[in-house]
Amino acid sequence: MKMEIVDILFAFFGAMVVLPVIYMLITRNIIRAAFALVISLLGIAAIYVLLNAELMAVVQILIYAGGIIVLLIFGIMLTKRVSDEGVVSEHRNVIIGSALATILLGLLTWGIFQSGLVWEGEPNTVDQVRTIGISFMTDYLLSFEVIAFLLLVALVGASYLAKRSGNI
């Protein structure tokens, strides 16, 4: 099989996703794990581009790598003093947990290769932002409103919880 540029890109970005995740599993330092997760999420955004999903790639970079990671790092820094002894976390149940995860990964991989799923037809060439926007306002209007309300409630609830802890 001849190596094409897409294969090389997939291998590179796949390694960019997999290696930081393995580092996150073995490290004990939470800050380092959070920044490794940033690299992994950016790799997933690149894989979305390989999948012709530009909107999802932008959403991934904006919300995950921009928003959720900042929230998590705030959470780490508000609950630990980073400068003191380093923010470390112990491991437990390593052997049985690794065994379970390895068995699950093996079963999933076996099932995926056994299923022989393939894509059919042609890759879509539609204008993605336009199509998704129209879908939000027509077919998925109720879901869109519900998710907007959920986000509002979550933000109000989060600020309420954080404020109440300061008063007591």
Place this chain on the structure above:
Amino acid sequence: MSAIPLTYYLVLSAFLLCSGLLMVLIKKNAVFVLLGIELMLNAANLNLVAFSKFNPNLDGQIFAVFSVVVAAAEAAIALSILLNIYKKFDSSDLDDLNTMEY
């Protein structure tokens, strides 16, 4: 055009799911558990986007956008709960949370 088969993306997603699960299982700190949950949600998103590559309706990507929004809400709520837990127990290790009284 698409030289990479669908199964490779699914295997990558399965790896992300299993490592997120392993992180939830073996780490003691609550922030690590949240990182593992984010990894598992990303595995689901990767599957949805991969399945919608050849679908002109883009239903999978719309699902993935909803899933990202739910993940953001979950992270905000979980971290504010974690702040309260830290103020109450003076620790964010899950093994130290051994009482339910407030």
